[in-house]
Amino acid sequence: MYPRPVQRPRPPIWVAGVADAAVDRAARLGDAWMCGPVQSLSKTKSCLSVYEDSCRRAGTRPSWILRRYAWVEADRRHVVDDVLPAYVNGLVAHWRESAEDDEEKALFSRMDAGEPVSAEEIARDRLLWGSPDDVIGQIKRYQADTGCDHLHAAFGSGLPADTSERSTFGSFEDLAGMMRLFGREVIPAFAD
Numbered sequence: 001m002y003p004r005p006v007q008r009p010r011p012p013i014w015v016a017g018v019a020d021a022a023v024d025r026a027a028r029l030g031d032a033w034m035c036g037p038v039q040s041l042s043k044t045k046s047c048l049s050v051y052e053d054s055c056r057r058a059g060t061r062p063s064w065i066l067r068r069y070a071w072v073e074a075d076r077r078h079v080v081d082d083v084l085p086a087y088v089n090g091l092v093a094h095w096r097e098s099a100e101d102d103e104e105k106a107l108f109s110r111m112d113a114g115e116p117v118s119a120e121e122i123a124r125d126r127l128l129w130g131s132p133d134d135v136i137g138q139i140k141r142y143q144a145d146t147g148c149d150h151l152h153a154a155f156g157s158g159l160p161a162d163t164s165e166r167s168t169f170g171s172f173e174d175l176a177g178m179m180r181l182f183g184r185e186v187i188p189a190f191a192d
Contacts (some may be wrong), residue, residue: 016045020047026051027057033063041145044142069155070135071083071129071130074181075131107122126140132181155179
């Protein structure tokens with residue numbers, strides 16, 4: 001295969017998954033574990049515990065990436081009132097397909113029983129969202145609660161492919177604007 005990889009002896013292999021067997025596999029066979037982008041904070045911490053235990057048993061060094069779907073704008077109120085409800089609604093349709101965790105099943109049971117569950121409640125421990133200051137605070141909370149030092153933010157991602165011709169929420173201009181805003185106002189808060 002050409003071009004040959006630059007890394008020697010090979011590129012690092014990052015393994016995703018949230019089922020215990022998948023997290024264990026990441027510890028044994030991968031160079032890093034990629035935590036799923038929709039797991040709640042408590043599920044993330046549970047998976048992290050499995051990962052760290054598996055790394056100890058396998059004699060590997062724990063390295064992991066917290067993945068999160070994201071929506072960041074200068075106007076927090078617009079995100080809360082107009083974007084978050086539609087975005088979360090699209091994400092929930094996809095999450096239902098893969099809900100394995102008791103916490104996720106309980107959330108869907110509440111929704112199915114007609115309980116009003118706000119988009120903010122659903123997003124609180126699962127997404128990066130709001131203004132740059134909101135997102136900075138969320139990232140700092142994830143760092144404090146999990147010790148994560150790598151973050152993968154996927155702007156407007158995660159919709160099921162059958163909801164439209166693409167699996168992203170927002171226009172190209174929306175996504176490009178978020179990336180610029182994140183780069184300009186969020187990343188510098190974490191520069192060493």
